[in-house]
Amino acid sequence: MSHPPSAAALPEFAAVLDAAARIAPHARLTPILRDEALDALSGATLYFKAEHLQRGGAFKFRGACNAAWALPDELAARGVLTHSSGNHGAALALAAASRGIAAHVVVPDGAVRTKLALIEAAGAHVHRCAPTLAARETACVELMQTLGTTLIHPYENPQVIAGQGTVALELLHALPDLDALVVPIGGGGLAAGSALSLQALAPRCELVLAEPAGASDAAQSLRSGARVTAFTPHTICDGLRAGIGAPNFALLRAAGAGVITVDDAETRAAMRLLWQHLKQTVEPSSATVLAAVLQQRARFAGHRVGLILSGGNVDLDAIAFCARCGAG
Amino acid sequence: MSHPPSAAALPEFAAVLDAAARIAPHARLTPILRDEALDALSGATLYFKAEHLQRGGAFKFRGACNAAWALPDELAARGVLTHSSGNHGAALALAAASRGIAAHVVVPDGAVRTKLALIEAAGAHVHRCAPTLAARETACVELMQTLGTTLIHPYENPQVIAGQGTVALELLHALPDLDALVVPIGGGGLAAGSALSLQALAPRCELVLAEPAGASDAAQSLRSGARVTAFTPHTICDGLRAGIGAPNFALLRAAGAGVITVDDAETRAAMRLLWQHLKQTVEPSSATVLAAVLQQRARFAGHRVGLILSGGNVDLDAIAFCARCGAG
CATH class of the missing domain: 3.40.50.1100 (Rossmann fold)
Structure with a gap:
């Protein structure tokens, strides 16, 4: 199902622009959400790109x-x-x-x-x-x-990567002077697409990847310079258990992306904060971005930070309305 | 704390326009949210005005x-x-x-x-x-x-009513040809303000009030033509327990507003649908509007319906993360 990295297969920013035009009649222009309480908690100014409100409930x-x-x-x-x-x-x-x-x-x-x-x-x-x-x-x-x-591979396909790049494209059109963009990473489709848009439109904006500690192959791969493919994921973030793809790794390495790893307890706490303050039902994978910012407050303090909420397809029986005891 | 109805105290649409200009530097222009699954469930085209994303978590x-x-x-x-x-x-x-x-x-x-x-x-x-x-x-x-x-009375103050009217004003600017607007009613600040905007901008758009069956004084008042003031509310909708105010009743009666009463079970089911499909954390009062539309599918079928999600300040300990059994 996979294929080796090849320069020919790597999409460029022009492909993101093509994708934006191609999907415009079908995809939703998702809102950017703000909340003062989360700004106060983080010490930064946070802009949440609400891709969990995309059709199908995710940027995918x-x-x-x-x-x-x-x-x-x-x-x-x-x-x-x-x-x-x-x-x-x-x-x-x-x-x-x-x-x-x-x-x-x-x-x-x-x-x-x-x-x-x-x-x-x-x-x-x-x-x-x-x-x-x-x-x-x-x-x-x-x-x-x-x-x-x-x-159609879920994250290595170049047209898929280009399509995911339209999230950051929209965000940067609305907010051209972000200091950092925080994106969850699993296979790396959203992350690699974001890298393409950032390099073209906001080269001084830092790209930060949020990754579960229990599936930290991207962090290890980018640190060592060699893609880690053998690992067993263990995390509540079901959308981020895939290993980083070959073209995704190549694009993110070239972009100099950094990674913050967050444990599941941090992700749960962030998910709860998003529900309470931003009023958004997101899945655990989405909450990693806020968890990363709150883990490293000093790094982001005073900055304008974009965060991509990647999806909202959470199982309410397990989380929102308690199936165990019948409450809710 | 209350005051008798008086023609002089009733705000007019000009006051809503004044309010819009006055609050523009401070209030948020809230997004309008859509979801195909909820459209399919209702048989109508639903536009949710997301006032739970207003500053303070409510239209208030x-x-x-x-x-x-x-x-x-x-x-x-x-x-x-x-x-x-x-x-x-x-x-x-x-x-x-x-x-x-x-x-x-x-x-x-x-x-x-x-x-x-x-x-x-x-x-x-x-x-x-x-x-x-x-x-x-x-x-x-x-x-x-x-x-x-x-x-500053929470719903009888004329400037408060005019300010709440800016929700419908924004919605009608974006969607001038709605067939119906469904608004929760407690004291009637949001409902009366909506009536002012609707009468001025979309006189053919039907104003429908969603009221908990356990606090149905507005339904009784509008049906009988005399304001009911003595009742004991019994509903999970903590934002809708107040009795309809005097100027609010006068404005809503003049507007010919209809009421749909929903029981708490319908409200709970609607709240869950909003969390699952629209990905929004709303409080029970907000969910009454969807409950009303789903209760009367035939009435709204094929129509373009605006619904105001009034607030999102829900106690997550009680509902989202189960405090009783520790799940979540």
């Missing part, structure tokens, strides 16, 4: 939409394919529907019920398989061979 | 800010006063701070801790009293007599 729609619409007609007619059972699966299903083409999503048994419901609601063809990497890859290869459908 | 800041800034300098110098321990207390404290004048808030013992914290954080002078109406009125009269401070 941007990249998937760009990839689906960038396909030539004859390829597009055969549909698109992914084996992501998370936000990318639902995003690709919505993106395919916006173009009127088929989406195939290979879903391992045991996938999260709420995310599966989003995928089905968007009208995708769901193909179940055993919960192993081998089974998923076999199912994908079979679909590609029999249907001629195009695999 | 608009009216309080207008009232605080409308005072002549010599009166303003003596400060403003209220006995609301809810969102109006915090809003008046913030409004007074924005003008650099004192705010006095009389708070009965036993007030909700989180709302009290907001009032104190905004720098108000808090005056505690026994939890009876007589004790609150005595405390207010003493402060008015000794300090010469001006009482």
